[in-house]
Amino acid sequence: PALIRREDYRPFPWLVPQVSLAFRLGLEKTRVKSALTVNRNARADHSSTIRLNGDGLTPLEVTVDGEAINSWSLDGGDLMLTLAGDSHLIEIVTEIDPSANSQLMGLYASGGMLCTQCEAEGFRRITFFPDRPDVLSTYKVRMEGPRDAFPVLLSNGNCVARGEADDGTHWADWHDPWPKPSYLFALVAGDLVANRDTFITMSGRKVDLAIWVREGDLERTAHAMDSLKNSMKWDEEAFGREYDLDTFNIVAVSDFNMGAMENKGLNVFNTKYVLADRETATDGDYDAIEGVIGHEYFHNWSGNRVTCRDWFQLSLKEGFTVLRDQLFSADMGSAPVKRIEDVRILRSAQFPEDSGPLAHPIRPDSYREISNFYTATVYNKGAEVIRMMRTLAGPERFREGTDLYFERHDGEAATCEDFVRAIEDGAGLDLKQFRRWYEQAGTPKVSLRLEHQGDTATLHLEQTVPPTPGQPDKQPVPIPLRLALFDRKTGRHDGEQLVTLTETRQSFSFSGFSQPPVLSVNRGFSAPVSIERETAPEDLVFLAANDDDAFARYEAMQDLVVGHLRGLLSGSIGKAERGEGREAIGRAFAAVLADDSLDDLMRGELLILPGESYLAEQMLIADPAAIHAERESLKAWLGSTLEGEFAAVHERASAVESGNSPEAKGARKVKTQALVYLAAGAPERSAAMAAAQYDAADNMTDRQGALMVLTGLAGPERTHKLIDFYNRFRGNALVVDKWFALQSSSLHPQVLEHVKALAEHPDFTLKNPNRVRSLYMPFTGTARGFHAESGEGYRMIADLILALDPINPQTAARFVSPLGRWRRIEPVRAALLRAELERIAAAPGLSRDTHEQVSRSLG
Ligand code: HT7
Ligand code: ZN
Numbered sequence: 001p002a003l004i005r006r007e008d009y010r011p012f013p014w015l016v017p018q019v020s021l022a023f024r025l026g027l028e029k030t031r032v033k034s035a036l037t038v039n040r041n042a043r044a045d046h047s048s049t050i051r052l053n054g055d056g057l058t059p060l061e062v063t064v065d066g067e068a069i070n071s072w073s074l075d076g077g078d079l080m081l082t083l084a085g086d087s088h089l090i091e092i093v094t095e096i097d098p099s100a101n102s103q104l105m106g107l108y109a110s111g112g113m114l115c116t117q118c119e120a121e122g123f124r125r126i127t128f129f130p131d132r133p134d135v136l137s138t139y140k141v142r143m144e145g146p147r148d149a150f151p152v153l154l155s156n157g158n159c160v161a162r163g164e165a166d167d168g169t170h171w172a173d174w175h176d177p178w179p180k181p182s183y184l185f186a187l188v189a190g191d192l193v194a195n196r197d198t199f200i201t202m203s204g205r206k207v208d209l210a211i212w213v214r215e216g217d218l219e220r221t222a223h224a225m226d227s228l229k230n231s232m233k234w235d236e237e238a239f240g241r242e243y244d245l246d247t248f249n250i251v252a253v254s255d256f257n258m259g260a261m262e263n264k265g266l267n268v269f270n271t272k273y274v275l276a277d278r279e280t281a282t283d284g285d286y287d288a289i290e291g292v293i294g295h296e297y298f299h300n301w302s303g304n305r306v307t308c309r310d311w312f313q314l315s316l317k318e319g320f321t322v323l324r325d326q327l328f329s330a331d332m333g334s335a336p337v338k339r340i341e342d343v344r345i346l347r348s349a350q351f352p353e354d355s356g357p358l359a360h361p362i363r364p365d366s367y368r369e370i371s372n373f374y375t376a377t378v379y380n381k382g383a384e385v386i387r388m389m390r391t392l393a394g395p396e397r398f399r400e401g402t403d404l405y406f407e408r409h410d411g412e413a414a415t416c417e418d419f420v421r422a423i424e425d426g427a428g429l430d431l432k433q434f435r436r437w438y439e440q441a442g443t444p445k446v447s448l449r450l451e452h453q454g455d456t457a458t459l460h461l462e463q464t465v466p467p468t469p470g471q472p473d474k475q476p477v478p479i480p481l482r483l484a485l486f487d488r489k490t491g492r493h494d495g496e497q498l499v500t501l502t503e504t505r506q507s508f509s510f511s512g513f514s515q516p517p518v519l520s521v522n523r524g525f526s527a528p529v530s531i532e533r534e535t536a537p538e539d540l541v542f543l544a545a546n547d548d549d550a551f552a553r554y555e556a557m558q559d560l561v562v563g564h565l566r567g568l569l570s571g572s573i574g575k576a577e578r579g580e581g582r583e584a585i586g587r588a589f590a591a592v593l594a595d596d597s598l599d600d601l602m603r604g605e606l607l608i609l610p611g612e613s614y615l616a617e618q619m620l621i622a623d624p625a626a627i628h629a630e631r632e633s634l635k636a637w638l639g640s641t642l643e644g645e646f647a648a649v650h651e652r653a654s655a656v657e658s659g660n661s662p663e664a665k666g667a668r669k670v671k672t673q674a675l676v677y678l679a680a681g682a683p684e685r686s687a688a689m690a691a692a693q694y695d696a697a698d699n700m701t702d703r704q705g706a707l708m709v710l711t712g713l714a715g716p717e718r719t720h721k722l723i724d725f726y727n728r729f730r731g732n733a734l735v736v737d738k739w740f741a742l743q744s745s746s747l748h749p750q751v752l753e754h755v756k757a758l759a760e761h762p763d764f765t766l767k768n769p770n771r772v773r774s775l776y777m778p779f780t781g782t783a784r785g786f787h788a789e790s791g792e793g794y795r796m797i798a799d800l801i802l803a804l805d806p807i808n809p810q811t812a813a814r815f816v817s818p819l820g821r822w823r824r825i826e827p828v829r830a831a832l833l834r835a836e837l838e839r840i841a842a843a844p845g846l847s848r849d850t851h852e853q854v855s856r857s858l859g
Contacts, residue, residue: 011044025145052128113190123182150189186263262299319382336550350376384528393427401426485517600666628783639681672705712747737774745778751785780818791832809847820857
């Protein structure tokens with residue numbers, strides 16, 4: 001497959017101002033008639049041919065200006081036409097079979113309904129078209145189909161007419177007044193019902209809102225609707241962005257490759273991010289729904305009104321929109337807790353990507369299959385990069401920058417460079433050096449040392465950006481670090497400072513300290529870097545107890561544990577000294593458990609041990625089994641040493657009345673956490689406690705939490721509750737997904753055998769991405785399963801990739817990255833991983849998606 005390079009971008013030689021699409025809909029046969037007005041693009045190179053992208057299509061009829069032509073040709077699936085003049089009308093008829101579309105790209109059937117997914121290159125599976133984001137058109141859509149199968153017909157924009165025929169068919173005409181690229185096109189036809197509401201915009205316009213679901217799901221849409229209205233209001237207040245159509249539709253589908261899609265006026269969602277009630281969805285699910293609804297809604301401006309020039313600019317819309325959804329969720333709930341959660345996701349998903357074979361800049365330079373670049377780097381690191389601009393400018397000036405960006409580029413297909421320039425001009429920043437964040441991959445490392453002399457504390461900083469594939473040498477990047485220096489006697493500081501490290505090495509001095517202060521640095525995680533420092537455990541205990549920045553407090557707890565475990569794993573701390581480190585951690589945990597000034601949501605964060613993937617990231621070469629064993633051993637020690645404290649928290653939290661308040665949510669969080677530690681310390685006693693929590697639960701958070709603990713234990717409670725859970729929820733696909741995921745993520749020593757058996761379960765199918773992800777994604781995080789010494793776990797994932805690739809290559813390719821970590825793993829497992837990658841690479845007929853990921857992983 002060809003390598004597509006950013007530097008090769010050329011504008012398309014033709015403009016396509018108007019598109020008319022007529023669909024005769026059927027599950028097995030859908031006929032598409034398209035009419036494109038095309039005009040020569042004066043700003044592009046002249047060409048007498050027009051390339052209309054196609055993927056798996058055959059043109060049944062082609063006319064130009066009303067004349068049937070047969071002088072067309074196909075080039076690798078694309079339709080090539082020769083055009084004599086400057087303006088033409090091209091009409092093309094194609095036919096597709098949505099029921100055979102298991103890739104879930106283009107037009108496909110899902111549970112009897114029809115829906116589309118066009119980003120990034122799905123539109124070309126529907127009709128021939130310049131399927132690239134810089135060709136903007138207004139769309140008119142006629143949908144026609146059997147009324148009984150498809151009573152609801154939806155597309156982008158506004159419904160302008162509808163009618164019925166005598167033969168049982170009906171039709172609807174949709175018109176979207178806003179020019180858009182083809183990736184934002186959508187249609188849905190099916191038997192759906194709506195939760196309807198309205199929203200009055202800041203200028204007083206009424207918008208009709210509807211969330212479309214299957215009949216039985218209607219009562220689980222209230223939270224999604226609240227989230228939508230909150231998003232609309234928040235975007236007006238926080239970014240001055242008003243909605244721009246009279247209707248906003250959301251449709252939930254159960255077969256979907258990603259979370260959701262921001263099609264103009266017709267968002268299509270994975271059911272997972274729409275449906276919730278207390279019995280079937282956890283607090284985490286509720287938060288995720290709010291975040292994803294917000295994210296897709298915010299794309300209406302950052303993505304749709306201002307779109308991307310080409311797919312290399314993906315982070316322009318995705319990074320910015322992730323930042324916007326993070327700020328939204330922070331405002332809707334606890335801002336410090338949200339920040340900690342976002343950093344945890346970044347570190348567990350993006351840091352490993354940035355240090356592995358798939359590392360790429362947030363604005364990549366080349367790709368073979370764009371679907372492989374919807375990554376944690378483009379999304380989450382992209383958001384961090386824009387967040388740094390906000391930190392440098394301050395929120396008010398940053399807002400002036402984004403206002404200017406929207407004003408300058410409304411209706412355009414823009415670039416990351418356009419965004420940076422707008423922030424520079426609007427916020428009054430010089431971002432010359434900052435642009436390196438867009439160019440360079442790799443997580444910068446900042447080593448620091450604090451020196452104290454007389455009354456001056458001097459902070460010595462040094463940065464290195466590690467080499468990544470194709471980028472052996474790196475330049476220093478500007479790293480904004482929010483910091484505070486604490487007086488260790490009073491426990492206070494004189495105000496936070498922002499220092500920006502721009503050179504490889506730099507020192508900053510602070511006077512007025514008669515004794516060495518305690519340094520709190522990268523507060524709020526002001527830069528997406530990894531900090532290397534030698535901090536005395538007592539300073540970390542001090543910060544864990546005293547820091548007024550919630551993130552820094554969390555970080556001190558993490559550092560305390562990471563330092564201890566890393567020391568043990570690398571051998572720099574002898575086993576005999578294990579007790580000393582544990583005591584310090586135990587004291588910090590006890591303080592957190594006893595601290596009345598903390599709310600439970602925050603307490604819950606402080607009690608989370610660093611994850612195994614983050615710990616592996618801290619080691620040059622990781623031994624997953626050793627990491628797992630040390631971490632579990634610490635957990636068990638904490639559980640038994642603080643048994644009384646954890647039991648008290650569990651009892652207190654269990655007495656909090658359930659509901660949606662932050663207090664109730666916090667109580668649920670610490671309740672299950674206490675159970676996790678107690679189960680590690682005393683498995684037998686805790687099994688009964690977990691079973692009791694399961695039985696008493698009136699909500700999914702408590703029930704899932706209890707079952708999560710039980711799945712890691714032996715004994716009859718595990719079996720009984722797993723059977724009960726399945727029988728209770730067997731009709732609910734999203735909860736059955738949880739049932740699969742709980743077992744495949746479990747600490748049980750036989751997790752591998754369990755996953756193997758579950759793959760044979762009648763409810764398992766490779767056709768549904770949620771089901772595939774729920775069984776296999778959590779498994780890739782298990783030390784005893786995925787990293788089993790025999791290599792059987794690696795083989796299982798490689799077999800999955802090979803079986804899934806012909807069905808759904810996009811989803812298959814997402815499973816390659818866990819196998820790609822071989823360079824950072826101990827030699828026996830490294831060889832096993834490599835062998836599996838080579839086995840996949842040698843398979844005939846591999847998709848472009850999987851092929852690209854496997855060859856990059858082999859390096
Ligand atoms: N912009 C959307 C991306 C997306 C997608 C990409 C490739 C294949 C399928 C997909 N479904 C959705 C989602 C978002 O980031 O908002
Ligand atoms: Zn997005």
